[in-house]
Amino acid sequence: QVQLVESGGGVVQPGKSLRLSCLASGYSFRSYGMQWVRQAPGKGLEWVAVLWYDESRSYYADSVKGRFSISRDISKNTLYLQMNNLRLDDTAVYFCGRDSGVRSSRLDNWGPGTQVTVSS
Amino acid sequence: AIHLAQSPSSLSASIGDRVVITCRASQDVNIGLTWYQHKPGKTPKVLIYDASILESGVPSRFSGSGSGTDFTLTISSLQPEDFATYYCQEFTGDRFTFGPGTKVDFK
DSSP, X not given: OOEEEEEOOEEEOTTOOEXXXXXXXXXOGGGSXXXXXXXXXTOOEEEEEEEOTTSSOEEEOTTTTXXXXXXXXXXXXXXXXXXXXXXXXXXXXXXXXXXXXXXXOOEEEEOOOEEEEEOO | OOOEEEEOSEEEEOTTOOEEEEXXXXXXXXXOEEEEEXXXXXXXXXXXXXXXXXXXXXXXTEEEXXXXXXXXXXXXXXXXXXXXXXXXXXXXXXXXXXXXXXXEEEX
8 A cells, every 4th residue: 555654844944944754655666756745825736846756857846946855765765855945935735746647747646744834 | 837727716516517627738738737636634636647547546427638738627427525626737847837726616
C-alpha cells in the first residue's frame, strides 16, 4: 500500500528557513517523479515543485524559484523541500504527491499534508 | 508561464444533474491536462489524466475531453459524494500549474 507522510512543518519567522520531508513507502520510490503542492488558507491548490523520477530535472513555480529546493534521498525513501527566505505568503498546507504520469501530471497518491505558518 | 482559467468558478446543482466544467489554457498543452477532485479535509484525488483517460477506480460518470487549449470535465449524473472542488492541472514539461478551481455545491 502506497503511503506518503509529510513532516517538518511549523511556525517560522519571515526570512527564516524550514525543511519539509516526505517519507514514502509501499512502492519503488526511485521509479516515480514527485511533486510538492500547497494550499494557502481559503485558497486553491498551488503547484510548488517537481523532481523527475531519475532526478534529471527539477522545476519550480515562479513564486518559489530561487528560494525553494526539491531533492530526495533514495536510501531513506524520503523527498525533501528546502525552503529558504520564507515569506508571509508561503503560509500553507504543503502536500507531497507521487507522480505516475508520462504525458501529463498524475498525482495518484498524496500525503496528508504539513502546515507551514510564516509569522512575525 | 501558462495560465489556466476554469469556468464556472462555482456552481449549484442537484442530484442527477449533468455538470460540465471547462478549463482553458493560455497556450497549447496538447493532452497534458489532469482533473482532480478535492474535498475539505481530504487529499486531492485524480479523476482524469492525459485529458481523457479515466483514473482506475473512478466512476464512469466522470469523463474528460479536449486537447490543445480547451478541455472539459463532465459529470453525467451528479451524486451526493461529488460535491467538492474540481481543479485542472497542466503539464508542459517545466510547469504543472493548477487552475483556480470550480466549487460544486448543493442547490
